[in-house]
Amino acid sequence: MKKITAILLVLVLASLMVVSCGGSGATLIGIAMPETHVLRWVKDGNSLKEEAENLGYRAELQFGDANQGTQNQQIQSFLTQGAKALIVGCINDGVAPVIAEAGREGVVVIAYDRIIPNSGDYDYYITFNNFKVGVLQAESIVAGLNLRAASAAAPKYITLFAGSPTDGNAFFFFDGAMSVLNPFIDNGSLVVVGPYPKTSADRANFQRIATENWQAPIAKTRMENLLSNDARNYTLDAVLAPNDTLARAIIEALKADAKYRGNLPVVTGQDAEFASALSIKNGEQYSTVFKDTAKLAEAAVILADQALKGQPINIPGAVLASGDLREIGNTGVKYVQAFLLDPILITRDNLDVPVEAGFYERHEGVQLLN
Ligand code: GAL
Numbered sequence: 001m002k003k004i005t006a007i008l009l010v011l012v013l014a015s016l017m018v019v020s021c022g023g024s025g026a027t028l029i030g031i032a033m034p035e036t037h038v039l040r041w042v043k044d045g046n047s048l049k050e051e052a053e054n055l056g057y058r059a060e061l062q063f064g065d066a067n068q069g070t071q072n073q074q075i076q077s078f079l080t081q082g083a084k085a086l087i088v089g090c091i092n093d094g095v096a097p098v099i100a101e102a103g104r105e106g107v108v109v110i111a112y113d114r115i116i117p118n119s120g121d122y123d124y125y126i127t128f129n130n131f132k133v134g135v136l137q138a139e140s141i142v143a144g145l146n147l148r149a150a151s152a153a154a155p156k157y158i159t160l161f162a163g164s165p166t167d168g169n170a171f172f173f174f175d176g177a178m179s180v181l182n183p184f185i186d187n188g189s190l191v192v193v194g195p196y197p198k199t200s201a202d203r204a205n206f207q208r209i210a211t212e213n214w215q216a217p218i219a220k221t222r223m224e225n226l227l228s229n230d231a232r233n234y235t236l237d238a239v240l241a242p243n244d245t246l247a248r249a250i251i252e253a254l255k256a257d258a259k260y261r262g263n264l265p266v267v268t269g270q271d272a273e274f275a276s277a278l279s280i281k282n283g284e285q286y287s288t289v290f291k292d293t294a295k296l297a298e299a300a301v302i303l304a305d306q307a308l309k310g311q312p313i314n315i316p317g318a319v320l321a322s323g324d325l326r327e328i329g330n331t332g333v334k335y336v337q338a339f340l341l342d343p344i345l346i347t348r349d350n351l352d353v354p355v356e357a358g359f360y361e362r363h364e365g366v367q368l369l370n
Contacts, residue, residue, distance in 0.1 A: 026058040029085045029304055030078025034114070035066040038214055038245050040271045040293055041089060043359075044113070047297030048087055055305050057085075066213050068094035075102070083107060085304045091213070092166035093117040108307045111336070112300055113291075115168040120333035124307060126300045126318065128291045129340045130169045130328060134176025134242075136345040137268040140287035141238045142180060144266035145190075152188025156237040158265075159194045159226055161219060161250065163242040165210040171200040172328060173242050173270070181240070194230040211242070216249035223253035236265040244269040244276035247285050272346055272354045274364045280348055281368055290344045290354045299341060315339050 029052045033045040045061045052059035060078060064071030068091040075098045078086060085108040088095065096119040102109050103121030111125040142148065145156045158181070163170030178199055184190035185198075197205035211219050219241070239254075241247035247269035254260040254267075264284055269276050272290035279285040299315045306313050321328045321338035329338030344353055355365040 026056055027085075027308065028058045028060065028078070028081055028083045029087060029301075030075060030081075030083040031059055031061040032071050032075050032078070032086065032088045032090075033061070033063045033112075034071065034089045034091045035213075036063050037066065037216075038243070038271070039273055040291075044089065044293045044297055047294050048112075048300060051298050051301035052304070055301060057301075057305075064091055066091055068092050071095065072098045075099075079105060079107065085308055086110065087112050087300050087304060088116060089114050090116050093119075095119075096121070108304060110300055110303055110307075113169070113293075113296060115329070115331055115336075115338075117168055118332045120331065123336050124303055124313075125329055125336045125338040126296065126303055126315070127169070127328065127338065127340060128296070128343045129325065130172035130343075131176040131179075131325065133169075133270055133289050133291070133343045134173040134178070135180055136176075136289050136343060137173070137240060137242070137270065137287070138177040138180035140268055140345055140347060141240065141266050142184070144286050145237050147184050147190060150184070150189035155189050155191045157191050157193050157231075157234045158238040158240060159231060159236055160192060160196065160209045160240045161222070161242060161246060162200070162206060162210045163246075164212055164214045165207055166213065170210065170242060171206075174200045174206065177240055177268075193234050193236060194226050211246055214243060214245060216245045219246040220249035220253045223250045224256075227253065227257050227259075235259060235263075238266040239268070241268050242270060244271045244273040244285070244288055247276060247288070248279060251279065251284055270343075272359060274360050274368075277346070277351055277354065277360070277368055280346065281351060283348070287345060287347045290346045290357075290359070292341070292344075292354075292357055292359065294358070296341055299339065303339065313337065313339070317341055 031048045033041045049059040049061045062074035087110045089112040099119050100121045109122035113127045150156050162174045195205045195208040200206045241250050247267050266286040269288040272288045276285050276288050299318050302315050318339040318341050329336045351368050
């Protein structure tokens with residue numbers, strides 16, 4: 001009898017070991033991140049893998065190099081390996097066919113910080129309140145320019161950039177920002193130099209200010225063209241830049257123009273990348289928006305775990321999008337359950353927030369706060 005008990009004990013311990021360190025017997029979660037040229041996705045991917053393994057899952061992480069065909073092959077490989085859940089930060093709607101295949105196989109699919117557009121084959125999306133990201137960007141412009149003291153007699157001048165037209169988030173960022181800026185444009189205290197889509201619904205003008213695949217060189221060239229043409233006879237007071245990689249490229253173009261040397265406009269951003277946090281500390285970029293991707297990754301894995309276990313979804317720190325925000329979960333085919341985390345505006349006054357959150361390497365945090 002004792003021998004059987006001992007054997008059973010060994011078998012139980014062995015199976016616990018396999019599950020706890022994500023061994024070969026553990027459930028596989030496939031993690032597909034879009035790219036690495038925007039550094040935040042590297043943090044996201046590594047956090048997701050770590051969080052999944054902490055919960056006893058096996059996790060495989062791939063980066064799509066901003067090529068949807070590449071990412072589709074990676075997702076296909078996850079499915080071939082028997083993944084029971086996918087966490088996907090897609091590049092564009094070309095991802096839909098492999099999501100459909102995952103849906104047919106009963107695989108849990110979670111859209112990660114980017115909606116999977118034109119698909120009815122998944123149920124969950126976890127992101128930040130992306131409309132609020134834009135609101136925060138614009139509020140930093142209003143504060144930075146003291147816009148409430150401006151008037152049509154003495155207006156401030158702004159030019160507008162948007163993110164990738166293939167990225168559903170870019171439309172929410174822009175519309176959030178314009179919900180704050182349009183009243184100042186309407187009363188003449190803020191004048192737009194260059195194309196002016198009042199909202200992203202003006203697709204023709206939105207396309208003219210959008211930046212394909214968030215590529216920094218495209219933003220830099222467009223800023224250079226604005227300086228030589230539309231903005232030639234103006235001194236810009238602000239640039240709406242949708243994320244940090246584009247913000248730094250725009251600042252590079254501005255600094256090459258004598259008019260802006262030592263006199264940069266208010267330039268916004270997003271993702272609290274270290275290079276931009278340093279730029280903010282040095283008085284160049286004006287603001288960024290911190291989206292704690294460690295928290296997003298933790299929330300995404302909790303969501304996957306609860307969905308895989310058929311439990312009610314309850315994610316600490318995330319709210320289910322409802323009311324006006326429900327649109328964030330509209331894939332164009334169905335409304336998925338969209339869970340939103342809160343973004344935070346960062347300026348020179350609160351660089352300690354991402355530092356204290358452990359968002360940077362230790363030496364980077366020291367550099368930012370000293
Ligand atoms: C968006 C994301 C932003 C930024 C951008 C560039 O989808 O929400 O945080 O990372 O992509 O990749």
